[in-house]
Amino acid sequence: MILYPLFQWTVRTFWHAIGPVEIRGLEHVPASGPVLVIANHQSILDPILIQSFCPRPIHTMAKSTQYASPIMRRLLPRLLAFPVRRYQVDPQAVRNVLRHLRQGDAVGIYIEGERSWDGRLQPPRLGTLRVILKSGAPVVPVAIAGSYDVWPRWHRGIHRAPVRITFGSPLRFPRLDRRRDRDAALDDTAATIMGALRRLLEGSGR
Amino acid sequence: MSGSAIQARLPDGSVQTRPSAEWAAALPPEPSPAGEGGRDPAGRAGGDRLWRRDRVLARFALGDEPIRLGGEFLGTMERLGPKRPGELALTGAALELRLDDGEVHRWPLEELSALQASSGTVQIRPRGRPIVSFAFPDSSARLWEESIAAALRVRWRGLGRGEIVEFQPRIVGRPAGRVG
Secondary structure: OOHHHHHHHHHHHHHHHHOOEEEEOHHHOOOOOOEEEEEOOOOOOHHHHHHHHOOOOEEEEEEHHHHOOHHHHHHHHHOOEEEEOOOOOOHHHHHHHHHHHHOOOEEEEEOOOOOOOOOOOOOOOHHHHHHHHHHOOOEEEEEEEOHHHHOOOOOOOOOOOOEEEEEOOOEOOOOOOOHHHHHHHHHHHHHHHHHHHHHHHHHOOO | OOOOEEEEEOOOOOEEEEEHHHHHHHOOOOOOOOOHHHOOOOOOOOOOOEEEEEEEEEEEEEEEEEEEEOOEEEEEEEEEOOOEEEEEEEEOOEEEEEEOOOOEEEEEHHHEEEEEEEOOEEEEEEOOOOOEEEEOOOOOHHHHHHHHHHHHHHHHHHOOOOEEEEOOOOOEEEOOOOOO
């Protein structure tokens, strides 16, 4: 855990120096207890920025291919990332989410499942919605805007642009133990979370 | 110009700078491998008409490696083999990979269980087998992902499997109008 605060401090210092960043709604992040931090995904920078500017450590789901290099395989777990294989159902990733929530941790998931190619919000991943409903943990929606202008997926270089991260009011969903019940609740859950993210993004002016 | 804006020179010589999302929305739709509107005129599911062909660097997953922190097991990641040059072709019925060393792989679309873009590559998972990753030195991974997704939609519709609502972690079809 020593590396994590160092990482946060380094990113915050660097980012304040190179570009404007505005953080809103930090009061919505519970100081303790289980919480799911559910964000949109515009850029590879999103987890770095959200983890750095959120006061609580966030255990973040990261695609398994990011662990390909020996350096990343050592670094990412120390930055509280855990892997998910996106091309098949990954029970271990679900177990990690539920275990961290049971321990009272904050868990970060990018609900679209991958970075947007064009900056627009993409549909939610059904597996993420099911995990939300299986856990029953409060959901803090987080909208990150502007990171796409800094480093879009299709570009190799970083540009200077303002970034705004907005933490929304916690959303509550019932804990549903039966898959049939979870499936029946998918549409409403998707509409609630994506609606909240959309409103937070619109409030960012982007 | 911000990082997400694209500057283009139009056929009349004028230059326009627009957000990438606007350019993407202005592009004409990709033709379907199975005819206009995604329906095969002959009523078949898909077809053997060539839709896209490009040079690729293919990598086959060789196995899984555990990821641990201290003694704690966090999960697994795939170990990809070497980059192997070849040519990938997409028809309304299958993906076919012809490697330069002579090896040929053919995956009928209905036997794919997942499709995803990962960084600058497209990855497929043939049912019950490890993933195969493709990089496109002369083309776009985004274009290929969309092309394969469109071909899969037509194929699934033709086979009566419904509308595809998700391509990963597995391809899932649902009656139209439902999210889950």
